[in-house]
Amino acid sequence: MERHNRIWRAALLALPLAVFVAFVVAPLLTSFYYSVTNWNGYSSNYAFVGLANFTRIASDRLFMQAAVNTAIWIVAAIALPTTLGLALALLLDSKVAGARIFKSIFYLPICLSAVIVGQIWIWIYQPDWGLLNAFLSHFSDRPFHYAWLAKPGSALWSVIVAWSWQQTGLSMVIYLAGLTSIPGDLLEVCEIEGATRWQRIRLVVLPLLAPATVVAVALSVINALKGFDILYIMTGGGPFNSSDTLAMHMYNESFKKYHMGYGSAISIVLFLIAISVIGLYFRELRKVDRIYG
Amino acid sequence: MAQLSLAGVRKSFGVLEVIRGVDLEIADGEFVVFVGPSGCGKSTMLRMISGLEDVSAGSIQIDERDVTRVAPSKREIAMVFQSYALFPHMTVAENIGFGLRLMGLSRQEIDRRVREVATTLQIEDLLARNPRELSGGQRQRVAIGRAIIRNPKIFLFDEPLSNLDAALRVQMRLEVTRLHARFGATMIYVTHDQVEAMTLADRIVVFNGGRIEQVGAPMQLYERPANLFVARFIGAPAMNILPGALYSTLFDKLGSGPGRPQLVEGVASIGVRPEAIAFTSPADALLSGRVEIVEQLGAETLCYVAIGADLPTVTVKASPATAAARGQNVGLKFELAQAHLFDEAGLNVSLPS
Amino acid sequence: MGERSRLRLNPAHVAIFALLVILAVLFLLPTVGVLLSSVKPKRDIAMGDLWSMPSSFYFENYTEVLSNPAVRRYFLNTVLVTFPATIASTALGSLAGYVFAKLPFRGANALFLTLVSGMFFPPQIILVPLFRLFNFLGLIDTLWPLIIVHTALGIPICTLLMRNFFATVPSALREAAILEGASEWRVLTSIVLPLSLPALAVLATLQFTWIWNDFLWPLIFTQSDEKRTIMLGIVNLKGEYSVAWGIQGALSIVASLPTLFVFLFFQRYFIKGMTMGAVKG
Numbered sequence: 001m002e003r004h005n006r007i008w009r010a011a012l013l014a015l016p017l018a019v020f021v022a023f024v025v026a027p028l029l030t031s032f033y034y035s036v037t038n039w040n041g042y043s044s045n046y047a048f049v050g051l052a053n054f055t056r057i058a059s060d061r062l063f064m065q066a067a068v069n070t071a072i073w074i075v076a077a078i079a080l081p082t083t084l085g086l087a088l089a090l091l092l093d094s095k096v097a098g099a100r101i102f103k104s105i106f107y108l109p110i111c112l113s114a115v116i117v118g119q120i121w122i123w124i125y126q127p128d129w130g131l132l133n134a135f136l137s138h139f140s141d142r143p144f145h146y147a148w149l150a151k152p153g154s155a156l157w158s159v160i161v162a163w164s165w166q167q168t169g170l171s172m173v174i175y176l177a178g179l180t181s182i183p184g185d186l187l188e189v190c191e192i193e194g195a196t197r198w199q200r201i202r203l204v205v206l207p208l209l210a211p212a213t214v215v216a217v218a219l220s221v222i223n224a225l226k227g228f229d230i231l232y233i234m235t236g237g238g239p240f241n242s243s244d245t246l247a248m249h250m251y252n253e254s255f256k257k258y259h260m261g262y263g264s265a266i267s268i269v270l271f272l273i274a275i276s277v278i279g280l281y282f283r284e285l286r287k288v289d290r291i292y293g
Numbered sequence: 294m295a296q297l298s299l300a301g302v303r304k305s306f307g308v309l310e311v312i313r314g315v316d317l318e319i320a321d322g323e324f325v326v327f328v329g330p331s332g333c334g335k336s337t338m339l340r341m342i343s344g345l346e347d348v349s350a351g352s353i354q355i356d357e358r359d360v361t362r363v364a365p366s367k368r369e370i371a372m373v374f375q376s377y378a379l380f381p382h383m384t385v386a387e388n389i390g391f392g393l394r395l396m397g398l399s400r401q402e403i404d405r406r407v408r409e410v411a412t413t414l415q416i417e418d419l420l421a422r423n424p425r426e427l428s429g430g431q432r433q434r435v436a437i438g439r440a441i442i443r444n445p446k447i448f449l450f451d452e453p454l455s456n457l458d459a460a461l462r463v464q465m466r467l468e469v470t471r472l473h474a475r476f477g478a479t480m481i482y483v484t485h486d487q488v489e490a491m492t493l494a495d496r497i498v499v500f501n502g503g504r505i506e507q508v509g510a511p512m513q514l515y516e517r518p519a520n521l522f523v524a525r526f527i528g529a530p531a532m533n534i535l536p537g538a539l540y541s542t543l544f545d546k547l548g549s550g551p552g553r554p555q556l557v558e559g560v561a562s563i564g565v566r567p568e569a570i571a572f573t574s575p576a577d578a579l580l581s582g583r584v585e586i587v588e589q590l591g592a593e594t595l596c597y598v599a600i601g602a603d604l605p606t607v608t609v610k611a612s613p614a615t616a617a618a619r620g621q622n623v624g625l626k627f628e629l630a631q632a633h634l635f636d637e638a639g640l641n642v643s644l645p646s
Numbered sequence: 647m648g649e650r651s652r653l654r655l656n657p658a659h660v661a662i663f664a665l666l667v668i669l670a671v672l673f674l675l676p677t678v679g680v681l682l683s684s685v686k687p688k689r690d691i692a693m694g695d696l697w698s699m700p701s702s703f704y705f706e707n708y709t710e711v712l713s714n715p716a717v718r719r720y721f722l723n724t725v726l727v728t729f730p731a732t733i734a735s736t737a738l739g740s741l742a743g744y745v746f747a748k749l750p751f752r753g754a755n756a757l758f759l760t761l762v763s764g765m766f767f768p769p770q771i772i773l774v775p776l777f778r779l780f781n782f783l784g785l786i787d788t789l790w791p792l793i794i795v796h797t798a799l800g801i802p803i804c805t806l807l808m809r810n811f812f813a814t815v816p817s818a819l820r821e822a823a824i825l826e827g828a829s830e831w832r833v834l835t836s837i838v839l840p841l842s843l844p845a846l847a848v849l850a851t852l853q854f855t856w857i858w859n860d861f862l863w864p865l866i867f868t869q870s871d872e873k874r875t876i877m878l879g880i881v882n883l884k885g886e887y888s889v890a891w892g893i894q895g896a897l898s899i900v901a902s903l904p905t906l907f908v909f910l911f912f913q914r915y916f917i918k919g920m921t922m923g924a925v926k927g
Contacts, residue, residue: 113860232865254774
């Protein structure tokens with residue numbers, strides 16, 4: 001039996017692993033290699049430069065800006081869509097009429113491409129006739145013409161809000177799934193013991209949602225790290241790189257400025273950040289699993 | 294402790310009626326067991342008493358107070374669930390004190406009362422543990438602790454022993470009995486196991502298809518089942534039910550003479566308990582047959598006797614010393630006068646009125 | 647939860663419903679805006695009136711979009727990438743997931759974690775090497791890199807979801823079949839997969855949506871207009887249609903229809919699938 005198993009293991013894993021190794025692992029390792037060269041992306045003439053790319057990072061003002069923005073994005077990712085998704089899930093869990101329709105409405109944006117989401121929000125943020133300014137104009141005596149995407153102070157946040165609009169549905173679905181895994185009789189105990197709705201949520205539901213929270217937060221953070229498409233569409237990292245994230249900065253360096261070696265170094269840093277997040281995720285998950293089993 | 298009254302209680306889920314008119318009075322301090330096959334409505338009935346399910350029609354009164362539309366937490370009841378429903382993220386102490394915490398009592402007060410209850414149940418050294426670390430029996434005690442601590446008027450148990458293995462079940466059964474003896478509270482206990490019903494109850498309520506078949510003390514149900522359903526349900530091994538067609542034959546075999554019972558009309562089924570049948574010589578026998586299977590249980594032996602092609606197998610409870618063996622031809626004897634006779638509708642027509 | 651008496655309207659429920667309606671409206675606004683703009687004649691929009699009700703319903707935007715040969719080409723390209731990649735990644739993920747669920751071995755956990763962590767990396771990390779690889783193979787500006795990369799990047803999540811689902815299929819089924827002489831392949835295809843249709847539906851939907859909507863890889867791997875996919879095409883057409891917001895709106899709607907349709911179709915499997923796959927580590 002064991003021999004039979006061994007053969008089949010190899011046979012079934014062969015193709016998936018081969019594809020994964022060839023097109024994900026190998027390129028990853030190659031990135032490591034490029035990061036220590038000064039390759040420009042097209043010539044075959046390049047040299048090994050050791051850690052020069054990495055030290056350059058330390059003095060790269062744009063990198064620092066991008067790093068700060070990435071950090072902001074990550075924090076916002078946890079605060080906005082994850083929390084809102086949780087709130088929506090809790091609201092929708094109370095057997096309210098039309099729950100299915102509401103769920104679909106909140107989940108809908110996920111089906112849209114980042115390109116389209118970006119475009120929609122460009123229209124919302126349009127200084128002269130965008131929805132946001134039209135709405136805000138009602139509250140002031142003069143028409144409101146703020147250029148959300150064109151001002152360095154607000155560009156990043158504008159994109160984050162647009163991105164959150166899309167991400168919320170995902171968090172909501174994760175929390176809804178988590179809610180279904182809470183045993184019904186625990187909630188009935190709450191009814192018998194006389195817990196108010198808020199007591200029930202605070203003392204029983206939220207703690208038992210810990211596994212879902214780990215997943216939701218991890219997913220939001222990872223998606224924030226990956227966030228590129230929507231940024232590219234809405235601001236391209238501008239104005240003046242004020243909304244750059246590490247992913248955008250890497251793209252600019254590699255494909256716009258032809259500093260492929262340096263770009264690879266940046267991507268390695270991004271990789272390390274991602275690894276830490278993943279490590280944290282698995283550790284938290286294991287901890288939570290042990291408690292709630 | 295309180296008295297409970299159910300009047301005309303009905304329950305429907307959509308078009309499906311699961312409780313079809315239940316009237317019941319439960320006295321203060323009584324231990325009542327709801328028993329019946331799966332789907333008979335006993336759990337639904339319990340949940341309606343608790344308030345977790347609404348009543349479609351009828352009323353529920355606790356101590357003369359109409360609680361039919363009152364929220365569960367205001368009925369002064371406590372419930373022990375089949376799964377015990379202990380919060381996995383709270384310690385034993387937090388689990389027990391949960392209700393008190395909701396009421397806003399001070400931390401010291403909660404600690405004091407939790408400790409008191411835990412000592413009563415002998416789980417005071419488990420207070421800091423998590424439910425995951427406890428055995429089934431310990432978890433049950435925590436669940437009971439949570440129930441006791443609020444001094445409820447009525448305790449409700451929803452099949453609490455179903456998840457335990459056989460040995461533990463016996464032990465826990467004794468605990469429940471001790472609990473009742475100690476607190477004297479009104480307890481309503483749901484189970485599908487008639488052994489639990491027989492051993493625990495002051496009175497048993499037999500449910501079937503949303504209706505009450507019979508209410509009475511355990512021995513009452515055993516000795517005078519009101520109908521075929523109760524007769525078959527109570528008692529293990531189950532009562533033998535013979536077709537009514539045999540009645541006249543059996544009656545004739547009794548011969549004439551003193552002590553001969555009256556002939557009963559309209560007998561559709563005859564019920565005889567395995568323990569009421571004895572092996573005898575063919576001359577003396579009412580029925581004869583062939584032993585198919587012999588099960589030796591140690592304290593007793595069960596023999597399954599085939600008495601005819603279209604007739605049911607008869608179960609006979611014999612002593613361990615019995616000589617009956619597989620394949621043997623035997624004669625069976627029992628007191629026809631003491632057999633239970635059921636009419637077409639399943640009613641027991643042999644009960645003394 | 648037991649039923650609650652519906653004799654009086656529960657005030658809490660009413661409040662929750664109202665709150666949800668407000669949030670739903672806010673959430674729908676952006677999408678509704680695009681929808682409205684897509685049926686507006688140019689005249690309305692030129693007057694700067696993107697967000698109001700249209701003066702008349704103007705479907706010419708849609709006919710214009712659908713008759714544009716470039717758009718048709720983009721759609722075709724996207725289909726040619728999405729369908730094969732969805733099928734391939736789901737299939738490969740099923741194979742791998744099956745091994746991890748039913749044929750465990752020492753070190754399987756570590757390998758599984760490594761595979762799954764592939765779903766967390768920002769794709770930027772392998773952008774450059776992949777570009778170089780496909781450049782070397784002469785495949786830049788064809789659809790092949792897109793199919794291959796999406797398949798490869800889809801393997802982690804497909805493996806994760808399918809493994810979690812396969813774990814819920816009782817091992818006894820597999821063992822009984824093997825005792826009867828079935829090969830492992832037979833078990834997988836005749837027994838386990840048919841039982842897994844809900845999970846496969848969810849997975850295929852996720853993959854389809856993700857691949858159809860993707861923008862980054864087409865941006866990197868295609869250069870000529872011939873090979874663009876629809877999302878890239880939309881960006882490209884922004885220049886051509888510049889202030890024709892109505893047409894852009896119509897184009898956005900049309901481009902989103904496949905994913906919307908797939909989602910609505912498989913909607914009921916979604917929450918169930920999420921429960922099985924995502925919330926369990």
